[in-house]
Amino acid sequence: MARIVSYHSIVADDGGLTALYRSMDVNYPKFFKMDRMSKAGFLGAETVLGEAGLRNEEPKEDLSIVLVNSTSSTVDDIEFQKSIGPQEYFPSPSLFVYTLSNVVCGEIAIRNRILGETSFYVKEAFDAAFLARAVRWAFADPAIKKVLCGWTECLTGDRVCHMMLVEREGTGDLDLTAETIEKTIKSHTQMEELKQEIKKQIIESLNLDMAPEDIANNEPLFGDTGLGLDSVDALELIVIMEKFYGIKLTDPSQSKGILQSIDTMSEYVATHRTK
């Protein structure tokens, strides 16, 4: 049996990746030296490994990394090619290092002391069936119990990173299929869309002068930190819950927990909505 323990996806340009890093309570200055694909893979891995309690420097002999993309390192290749003419010839060693696409695996491995296998494949487009296959290949190694896997593509398409952690349970058949992966991605995507929707509703009803991207999912909505909403705003959120999702919040202590952050709101909405 195989189980997808955690999943995360990233849609962001260069600036977006740096903003994401800053919002994540991660202190890893090497991040700023990385190329775009390594940054995307790094951030995806930080989130996924964090959720699984594996974001640390304990050696991990039983964890492998399997990543796939479409254009390998072409985004870096283009930059390196510029450094070697025809106008000027100053080949850049720090750029050249990233013209091997599997280096993203190395960056993630170094950060989290991942000592299993690291493999990089190239496919025309994201393909859950291929990913499932490549993960099965990684589990062919008897020492491997978990595989961090995904898609890191920075040149084509809008989704720069799909990252997930797959764990092997027992010794039987590894029943990881394309459907399992697609279902995970779908439910995650629906959750992301819901969060975006709630942010827009909050901004609109409270007349906030900000964009949905300015609100972090885990940021406290009330109090001195985060968004800094007050008790009157809380009543407005209760209206949102009823108006858009048919949820009546009557118990104040329960409401406090639910309205803590976008994460807590969306989780409650997803399971309790009546419209």
Place this chain on the structure above:
Amino acid sequence: MVTIAGHNVYTGLGFGSSAVYSLVRAGASGLTPHEGTFGVPDPFVASLFDRDGIDRRFGDRKGAGDMTPLEKAMVLSAENAIGMAGIDASSEDTLFVISTTKGNVELLEESPDGDDPRLPLWHSARLVAAWFGNSNEPICVTNACTSGICAQIVAKRAIELDGYSNAVVIGADLLSKFIVSGFQSLKALSPERCRPFDKDRTGLNLSEGVATIVLTSKGTGTGIELEDGCIRNDANHISAPSRTAAGQTAAIEAIMDAEKAADLAFVNLHGTATSYNDSMESVALHRCGLDGVPAVSYKSVFGHTLGAAGVVETVISCLALEEGVVFPTAGYKESGVPYPLNLSEDFRPAAGGRFLKIMSGFGGINAAILYRRVANG
């Protein structure tokens, strides 16, 4: 059991495993000094294809369209190996596995924005598989310098887990201004023919090469079995090997035991002749108790053929195992690594029915494979 059914080596030295093997057996090397080649200002030593030679060999085969020299060389190599194996390359039982680090990167010279549709590695892989009428989506492995070994490991797993009967593993890389200037910027290249493991070694030589191994689960092929393989990361540095050789040691230990070690005819090292790589490999073999086993690096003969290296060198090692010899390591005189390895300037008779091949590369990756002789038939 997954065995080798056919193979081909195609380098600047010549075409065909036996032809190249005989040349190398007689002491030939394609490594020559180059100045101004590819428009690279600084001189370098490499073994290169004659590009017109690829076209001539390809001849008037129909349907090549706008195939690049790399893809033509892959077709030629695969065609030869498939013929030797006697398999049906168009069958849905056959999977193509391509190993390359940079594919057609030289096309960036003409289209610097990267919009040439032939740039993606999957495109080359698909062209080659389609050439042979194969409709399975080919697998494209790109794991830096270990790609050629990793592709063999993946092919074995695909045969064992996905039910294919055959896998055609093609390793291929050509050089360009891009690749040579990049390695020069890292100060990794030797100004002379490289000297693996020698105390006076001065870096590596890059080279061009294409090679094919056809693996099969039907019959015993040429009587050489791909017994096991392992890939490990050392999580140390993106461009330098671990000083403790942790990753390479782990990869070797995962596929070796005392009985297998006692049966080793030789260890085929990566032996790029960079200071760090060779030292790391000596530490790894020492930690695994294998530093006394006869060992060889072919880098001073072929140069480092990048994504092809794992395939080229595996074929040469298989032929050496068949003949019962251990090759010399050209250019090696006096050990310059922490734990001297059992290298030689001359050919030696080989005792044992197995060889271990190891490689490491950027991204902290290390790989090891174990081949053994089995009863033919």
